[in-house]
Amino acid sequence: MKHARASLEISATADEVWRLISEFDYWPQWGPTVLAVASNAAAVGHGVTGRVKTIGGLWLPFTIVEVEPGRSWSWKVAGVPMTGHSVTDLGDGKIMVEFTVPMLLAPYVLVLRRGLSNLKRMAEAGP
Numbered sequence: 618m619k620h621a622r623a624s625l626e627i628s629a630t631a632d633e634v635w636r637l638i639s640e641f642d643y644w645p646q647w648g649p650t651v652l653a654v655a656s657n658a659a660a661v662g663h664g665v666t667g668r669v670k671t672i673g674g675l676w677l678p679f680t681i682v683e684v685e686p687g688r689s690w691s692w693k694v695a696g697v698p699m700t701g702h703s704v705t706d707l708g709d710g711k712i713m714v715e716f717t718v719p720m721l722l723a724p725y726v727l728v729l730r731r732g733l734s735n736l737k738r739m740a741e742a743g744p
Contacts, residue, residue, distance in 0.1 A: 620701065621723035624715040625733040629740035631706040634714055635687050637739055638702050641667070647735040649728050661690045669694065691717075700729065 627634060637643045639661045641654040652674070656667025665681040677695045684690045689703035701717040714736060716729040 618698070619720040620717040621720055621726045622715055622717050623726050623729040623733055624713055625730075625737055626707070627712050627714055627737045627740050628710055629712060630710070631687065631704050631712045634704050634712055634736065634740050637736060638704070638714070639690060643739075644669075647732055647739055649731045649735070661692075700725075 637647060640659060641656055641661075642659070644651045644654050650671050651669055652672060653670040654667060655670075655676075656665060658665040658667070661681045661684055663681060663684045667679055668676045669679050670676050679692050679694045679699075681690060681692050682698075683701075687704070689701065691701035692699055698719055699722075701715075703715045703717075705713045705715070707713055714733060716733060718725045718729060
């Protein structure tokens with residue numbers, strides 16, 4: 618399946634950014650369309666399920682479908698393949714974060730770019 622992509626270089630450690638994109642408590646802080654997350658888990662893991670509250674107040678079920686710990690994860694929302702998230706260590710205290718979305722949802726890249734900007738601001742501000 619082809620994907621549309623958005624990426625951004627961030628001056629932070631891969632571990633710090635992984636924490637921000639994988640732990641549910643942080644999602645509403647950087648995700649423009651995420652208002653809240655409800656799950657029995659605290660972070661992404663293969664097969665983890667939950668619900669995400671989107672703008673407009675709609676709660677949608679999600680399942681984490683792929684995880685490479687510390688590196689990448691992707692999910693389905695309401696049974697539909699959605700965004701992929703990856704972190705690549707570039708060395709010298711810099712990382713590349715990439716978000717992907719199925720090509721059918723390519724206009725959503727604008728939202729992904731906003732999320733990356735939010736993530737950069739959070740990560741570079743420190744803990």
